[in-house]
Amino acid sequence: MHSLYGRPWWKVLHQKLHRRRHGYYPFQLQAIEESEAKVVHSHGGNSGRRNFRLARRMGLPHCVSFYGADIWKGALNPECLADYREMFQTSALFLVEGAAMRDKVVSLGCPPGKKVQIQHLGIRPEQIVFRNRVVEGEAEIHVLMAGRAIEKKGHLCGLQAFHRVASRHPQARLTIMTWGDKVDRVDRIDRLKDYVVEWGPWRIGSKLSDNCHTPKVPPVHAAMPSLPESQCACRQW
Structure with a gap:
């Protein structure tokens, strides 16, 4: 891993000045040479x-x-x-x-x-073996919704859909991992306050996903959400 993060400020300044003039950072040249x-x-x-x-x-x-x-x-x-x-x-x-x-x-x-x-990034569902997942008794069902709090990510639509589910399955719980200029709008859906268990930033996504049963991705436009995609692959949701 080669990065500017964590370097002394004067080294970062030197790198940025060089990039402004030449179009690339000096440390990138070193990284390419070292990695062949x-x-x-x-x-x-x-x-x-x-x-x-x-x-x-x-x-x-x-x-x-x-x-x-x-x-x-x-x-x-x-x-x-x-x-x-x-x-x-x-x-x-x-x-x-x-x-x-x-x-x-x-x-x-x-x-x-x-x-x-x-390059299609979607999965081939016919190659995935179905696994019936059952929640015993009245155990809580945890759903994770992730993405920036902007209109195209569809959080408001997702929350409205989750409200319909929660009205029929009161043991459902929603974890929201988000940030952005629309967080306050998402937070104002009062009727869901008893079902939304946690808010969290992007950087703790893996931690939040450990306790969730399924991801919820409600974008307004067709999209390929990278976080749920990778976690589905790793955790076989």
Whole structure:
């Protein structure tokens, strides 16, 4: 793990000044050399903007995975769009989650064809053996809802749906892991105060999930929620 976090402030300042001038951090060069990396992968378009000059400097192929807002919102920012267009010409591969995002990437200047590939991140349910999970007697049923408290994540819809469940199954309990500018709106659903057992920030997600039976992901738009996805894979919810 190579990171700026935990380094003395003067070293961080030096790294940031170098990045402002050259487009990458010096410690990234060291990390690539020490690991003998063969490819630079950027998780998200914003990371791609920061890394394509680094990959070019090191003579390595650069792969970028787009996930949503990084490409749709980024297209509205002239500075971001200029970086993307340069990145599209110099980087080797771009991974997207569907045809609509692929077409959007191409419309912004990426050459069509093999340079943009669709990588579906969803699971194959037919390959997963069903496990019937039973809660004995009147034991509590714990549900975890995670994500930023913004409109598109659908927390208000999720809380309304959970209220319907709790009215029929009073032993149901909801744990909410969230942050953002809409937390106060989520917190005002008074009729759920007896069922919401804990609020927590993102960083304690694994701890909160240990005691939950199922994740609840109610996004307004189609999405691939990374935290519940990874925890489902690890814990076989």
